[in-house]
Amino acid sequence: MGIIERIKEIEAEMARTQKNKATEYHLGQLKAKIAKLRTQLLEPPKGSSAGGDGFEVTKFGHGRVALIGFPSVGKSTLLTMLTGTHSEAASYEFTTLTCIPGIIHYNDTKIQLLDLPGIIEGASEGKGRGRQVIAVSKSSDIVLMILDASKSDGHRQILTKELEAVGLRLNKRPPRIYFKKKKVGGFSFNSTLPLTHVDEKLCYQILHEYKIHNAEVLFREDATVDDLIDVIEGNRKYMKCIYVYNKIDVIGIDDVDKLARQPNSVVISCNLKLNFDRLLAKMWEEMGLVRVYTKPQGQQPDFTDPVVLSTDRGGCLVEDFCNHIHRNLIKDVKYVLVWGTSARHRPQHCGLGHFLHDEDMVQIVKRKEKEDGGRGRFKSHSTDPARISDREKKAPLKT
Numbered sequence: 001m002g003i004i005e006r007i008k009e010i011e012a013e014m015a016r017t018q019k020n021k022a023t024e025y026h027l028g029q030l031k032a033k034i035a036k037l038r039t040q041l042l043e044p045p046k047g048s049s050a051g052g053d054g055f056e057v058t059k060f061g062h063g064r065v066a067l068i069g070f071p072s073v074g075k076s077t078l079l080t081m082l083t084g085t086h087s088e089a090a091s092y093e094f095t096t097l098t099c100i101p102g103i104i105h106y107n108d109t110k111i112q113l114l115d116l117p118g119i120i121e122g123a124s125e126g127k128g129r130g131r132q133v134i135a136v137s138k139s140s141d142i143v144l145m146i147l148d149a150s151k152s153d154g155h156r157q158i159l160t161k162e163l164e165a166v167g168l169r170l171n172k173r174p175p176r177i178y179f180k181k182k183k184v185g186g187f188s189f190n191s192t193l194p195l196t197h198v199d200e201k202l203c204y205q206i207l208h209e210y211k212i213h214n215a216e217v218l219f220r221e222d223a224t225v226d227d228l229i230d231v232i233e234g235n236r237k238y239m240k241c242i243y244v245y246n247k248i249d250v251i252g253i254d255d256v257d258k259l260a261r262q263p264n265s266v267v268i269s270c271n272l273k274l275n276f277d278r279l280l281a282k283m284w285e286e287m288g289l290v291r292v293y294t295k296p297q298g299q300q301p302d303f304t305d306p307v308v309l310s311t312d313r314g315g316c317l318v319e320d321f322c323n324h325i326h327r328n329l330i331k332d333v334k335y336v337l338v339w340g341t342s343a344r345h346r347p348q349h350c351g352l353g354h355f356l357h358d359e360d361m362v363q364i365v366k367r368k369e370k371e372d373g374g375r376g377r378f379k380s381h382s383t384d385p386a387r388i389s390d391r392e393k394k395a396p397l398k399t
């Protein structure tokens with residue numbers, strides 16, 4: 001029996017099993033069995049080399065955004081409109097058969113947008129080009145799930161299920177469960193609060209299913225069995241997803257209003273070029289990019305050329321900024337001067353552990369500045385005078 005059939009069989013058994021206190025342990029074990037099989041399914045088949053099917057596109061720019069959706073919801077139309085790169089669009093399904101990259105220029109950054117073939121139910125098990133499409137979406141920073149506003153919202157649930165089946169978790173944060181495998185010492189189970197979904201016995205059984213006999217588990221929130229399995233599997237990817245309802249030109253205003261009020265959702269119309277500003281702003285916000293302008297001493301920064309950093313690891317430190325400029329810079333830095341919303345004074349003297357905000361300006365002060373050694377690295381560029389004066393109003397420069 002193949003892996004997919006085994007998954008189906010266990011799913012059927014779960015559906016047959018009544019949910020109650022007595023069956024809770026058994027159901028938990030079945031969930032762990034499915035999770036293990038799904039992980040197996042993700043491993044490349046023996047003897048095949050990774051990639052090589054024309055789907056892998058080189059990363060470019062400061063971030064990557066994937067367009068995921070059912071066929072003919074308008075993914076290619078949107079790519080063409082936002083990036084200017086032509087991607088064939090037509091009224092029949094599966095017009096797009098491969099991955100087509102375009103570039104969005106936004107806030108002086110470049111964001112790679114990827115058009116992809118439509119996916120359907122069963123994509124996670126390899127239907128259509130599902131597996132390749134999902135692999136590409138896993139490689140991106142955020143996902144835009146494109147939905148047809150005139151069709152059933154069931155599509156959104158189906159796609160979410162398909163993405164979850166391959167370990168993607170949309171708009172969720174990792175569960176607050178500490179889990180550490182050990183060589184010896186048996187099993188220790190603790191929690192910082194009363195638990196309503198998982199108890200010691202259930203946790204033990206699930207670990208047993210994974211043949212883990214020595215481990216430390218600490219629940220820091222009232223997490224579920226699924227959360228626990230995610231933590232044990234350890235291969236989940238937590239991603240932001242924006243639900244983009246296209247074709248609002250063909251539905252009534254009341255329906256548009258309802259869709260627009262859902263969390264993480266944006267309504268658009270490619271035909272009427274409606275609400276692209278909102279979509280781009282939301283995309284920018286969810287990507288969490290931070291633009292930092294390098295300010296040479298006594299000069300204006302080049303406002304067209306920010307250092308762009310991600311906040312993946314919870315924020316962007318002065319240290320990250322320095323490392324981005326040069327990997328050996330850190331040891332020479334005495335302190336930095338920061339202008340912008342992260343600074344309490346103009347400028348504020350900061351150390352490497354200071355968190356920078358988007359649009360901050362940073363001047364690096366080195367330990368032993370030689371005659372001109374430190375400056376040579378930061379060339380002055382010509383800048384757009386309009387933008388400088390605008391910014392100066394916000395934060396007049398004093399050096």
Ligand SMILES: Nc1nc2c(ncn2[C@@H]2O[C@H](COP(=O)(O)OP(=O)(O)OP(=O)(O)O)[C@@H](O)[C@H]2O)c(=O)[nH]1
Nearest residue numbers: 072073074075076077089090094095096118270271
């Ligand atoms: N009414 C309406 N039609 C649209 C809109 N955007 C796209 N379409 C139409 O929807 C059809 C499908 O568009 P595509 O861009 O090919 O859709 P796709 O999601 O890329 O489709 P596949 O590549 O086949 O998965 C085309 O006939 C488009 O003209 C819109 O905002 N409103």
Ligand SMILES: [K+]
Nearest residue numbers: 072090092095
């Ligand atoms: K199409």
Ligand SMILES: [Mg+2]
Nearest residue numbers: 075076095096
């Ligand atoms: Mg297409």
